[in-house]
Amino acid sequence: MHDTPKKMQYSLDMFRCGALVTDKQRRIIYANSYFLEELKWPLDELIGKAIDEIFNRPSKIFCESYLMPLLMHNKKCEEIQLSLLDGEGVKIPVIVNAHMDSNETIYWSIFNATNRSKLYQELVDARTKLEAQAEVLESLSSTDDLTGLMNKREMTIRAPLLLEQSQRFKHSISVLMIDIDFFKKINDNHGHLEGDRVLKEFGRCLTEFGRQSDLISRFGGEEFLLMLPDTNSEGANVCAKRVHDLVTKIRVANGSITVSIGICVTDGTQAYETICQRADEALYQAKNSGRNRTVFFK
Amino acid sequence: MSFKTEIIERNNVQVIGSGSKVLLLAHGFGCDQNMWRFMIPQLSSDFKIVLFDYVGSGKSDVSQYDKKRYSTLDGYAQDVLDVCQALELKELVFVGHSVSSIIGLLASIQKPIIFSKLVMICPSPCFLNFPPEYLGGFDKEDLEELLNLMDTNYIGWASYLAPLVMGTENSESLVTELSDSFCSTDPVAAKTFARATFFSDYRHILKEASLPTLILQSNDDALASVAVGEFMKNEMAHCELEIVKAKGHCLHMTHPDSIAPELIRFVNL
Numbered sequence A: 001m002h003d004t005p006k007k008m009q010y011s012l013d014m015f016r017c018g019a020l021v022t023d024k025q026r027r028i029i030y031a032n033s034y035f036l037e038e039l040k041w042p043l044d045e046l047i048g049k050a051i052d053e054i055f056n057r058p059s060k061i062f063c064e065s066y067l068m069p070l071l072m073h074n075k076k077c078e079e080i081q082l083s084l085l086d087g088e089g090v091k092i093p094v095i096v097n098a099h100m101d102s103n104e105t106i107y108w109s110i111f112n113a114t115n116r117s118k119l120y121q122e123l124v125d126a127r128t129k130l131e132a133q134a135e136v137l138e139s140l141s142s143t144d145d146l147t148g149l150m151n152k153r154e155m156t157i158r159a160p161l162l163l164e165q166s167q168r169f170k171h172s173i174s175v176l177m178i179d180i181d182f183f184k185k186i187n188d189n190h191g192h193l194e195g196d197r198v199l200k201e202f203g204r205c206l207t208e209f210g211r212q213s214d215l216i217s218r219f220g221g222e223e224f225l226l227m228l229p230d231t232n233s234e235g236a237n238v239c240a241k242r243v244h245d246l247v248t249k250i251r252v253a254n255g256s257i258t259v260s261i262g263i264c265v266t267d268g269t270q271a272y273e274t275i276c277q278r279a280d281e282a283l284y285q286a287k288n289s290g291r292n293r294t295v296f297f298k
Numbered sequence B: 001m002s003f004k005t006e007i008i009e010r011n012n013v014q015v016i017g018s019g020s021k022v023l024l025l026a027h028g029f030g031c032d033q034n035m036w037r038f039m040i041p042q043l044s045s046d047f048k049i050v051l052f053d054y055v056g057s058g059k060s061d062v063s064q065y066d067k068k069r070y071s072t073l074d075g076y077a078q079d080v081l082d083v084c085q086a087l088e089l090k091e092l093v094f095v096g097h098s099v100s101s102i103i104g105l106l107a108s109i110q111k112p113i114i115f116s117k118l119v120m121i122c123p124s125p126c127f128l129n130f131p132p133e134y135l136g137g138f139d140k141e142d143l144e145e146l147l148n149l150m151d152t153n154y155i156g157w158a159s160y161l162a163p164l165v166m167g168t169e170n171s172e173s174l175v176t177e178l179s180d181s182f183c184s185t186d187p188v189a190a191k192t193f194a195r196a197t198f199f200s201d202y203r204h205i206l207k208e209a210s211l212p213t214l215i216l217q218s219n220d221d222a223l224a225s226v227a228v229g230e231f232m233k234n235e236m237a238h239c240e241l242e243i244v245k246a247k248g249h250c251l252h253m254t255h256p257d258s259i260a261p262e263l264i265r266f267v268n269l
Helices: A057-074 A114-142 A152-168 A183-190 A192-209 A233-247 A272-288 B003-010 B033-038 B073-086 B099-110 B140-158 B173-181 B187-198 B203-208 B226-235 B256-268
Strands: A018-022 A028-031 A076-085 A091-100 A106-112 A173-180 A215-220 A223-228 A259-266 A294-296 B014-016 B022-026 B048-052 B092-097 B115-121 B213-220 B239-247
Touching: A057 A076, A057 A091, A057 B033, A057 B140, A076 A114, A076 B140, A091 A114, A114 A152, A114 B140, A152 A173, A152 A215, A152 A223, A152 A272, A173 A183, A173 A192, A173 A233, A173 A272, A183 A192, A192 A215, A192 A223, A192 A233, A223 A233, A233 A259, A233 A294, A259 A272, A272 A294, B003 B073, B022 B073, B022 B099, B033 B048, B048 B073, B073 B099, B073 B187, B092 B099, B099 B115, B099 B203, B115 B256, B140 B187, B203 B226, B213 B226, B213 B256, B226 B239, B239 B256
Parallel strands: A259 A294, B022 B048, B022 B092, B092 B115, B115 B213, B213 B239
Antiparallel strands: A018 A028, A018 A106, A076 A091, A091 A106, A173 A223, A173 A259, A215 A223, B014 B048
C-alpha cells in the first residue's frame, strides 16, 4: 500500500517558478520563495507592492494595454512575455500566465524565459530584416528608377482602384497623358545624360505640383501619365496650364522644353485601358496640331 | 456598395441603445470595441451608442489597412470622421480611451460641427519624456522595447491564437459574438498603432481644443499620470478634470461604476 502524501509535505515554495497572488487593487498579497531564492526579492519588501512595480516600463505599458484588458475580459491570459525586475533591478525576461477569480484576485505564474527570449529575438531580428528587404524590393518594382515616380506597372495596379472610388463617390477624374516635345532631339543633340536630366527635372516638377491624392507616373520613354481624382475638365485645364508654365523652367541649351498634353475626363465608368487610349488620342491630336498645347478628348 | 455600408463593414460599426443623444465610443491602443462592454449596461438605456474598431483592430476589415495612413493619429481621426459621415452623426459626444482621446480631439478640430463634447478616459498627449518641462512617463528606449515586446509576444501567441476562450461567467451575447477578436490584432497594424501612439507628441493641439471636455484620470496609472491630466487641463479651454481613485489605465473596464455616472452627468450638463 502506498503512503498517502500528507498535504503539508508539499508547498508552492517547492516549485521552480514564481507564484504570486494580487488583490483587487493589484497589490501583492502572496509570493512564493522562488522570488527570494531566484529573483532576489526579500519577500517582506514584495508584499504590499503593486504588481506593475516589479515589471520594467515597457512591460508596464504592455500590461496595461493587453494583459489587464485580456484578464478583465477573458479572466485569464497565457504565455505573455514580459520583463521583470529582480530585487537588484536586473531585467529578467519571463513568461506570465494569470487568471482572475470573481473577486478580482489574480493568480500569477511566472517562468524564467531567458533562453526562449534569445531565440525570439533572433526570429524578430530575422523578420525585421526580411520586412525591410521586402519593402525595398516592393519600392524598386513599383518605382521608375530615373525619376522616382511610380512606373507603368504600378499605375496599372493603382489606377483601377482610383477609378472605382471616383465612380462610387460620383466624382469626375481627369487623366493627363503628357509627352515632352522633340525629346529625341535633346538626346541626339545633347546626349543621353542631358536627356536623363530633363526627364528627372520634369519628374520633380510633377511631384512638386501634384496633390497627395494624384497618381503620377512615368509611363515610358518621355511619356508621363497623371490621374487627378475629383477633378473636372475645368480643373484639368488649370492643371495643364500650370504644367505648360512649369516646364518653361526646364532649360536645354538656349531654350526651354515644351510639352503636349492629351486629357480625358471620366466619371470612372470606363475601363482604365479605354481612358488611356482616349488620352493618348487627344495627345496625338495635340502633337499633330503643332505641339506645346493641350487637347481634350471629345 | 454605398459609402455607409462600406464604412460600417470596414470599421465593424455597431449601434446600440436608444436616446436622442449619441455617444461615439472609441477604443484605445491594444484591443477593440469590446473594451466598452462593462460601461454599456449603464449607458444604453439613455443614449444611442456607436461602437467601432479602427481599421487594423478587432473585427475591422484588415484588407483596407494602409500602413501609411495609419502611421499617424490623423489616419485614425479620419476613421472617426468616416464613421460620423456614414451614419450622418451630428452633435455627438465623443468618448475616447487613452490615445483615442487625442484622436477624437484631432477629429473635432477638423470637423467641429459634428461634435458637441469630448470625454477623455486616461488620456495622454505625449508619452515621451521631455525633461524638464514635460514628463510623459517614458524614454524613447522604453518605447522601442515595447515594440519589441509586441513582436515577441506575437510569436509567442501565434501558435494558439485561435479564438480566445471566454470565461464561463461572461454570458452576454454581445461578448460571445465578438470576443474571438479581442486583443488579437494583426501584428503589423498593432505595431504601427503603437508607434503612432507612443512616439507622437500632440501637446501643441491642446490649445486648439474648443469643445467642453471631461478628462477622467486614474490617481495611479503607469501610462498616464495625474500630472499629465493636469497639464492637459491647463492647456485646454473648457476642460474639467476628474481624478478617479483607482489603479490602472482601463477605468472603463475596471471602474465602470465610478465613471459611468460622471460621464452621464457631463453629457447631460
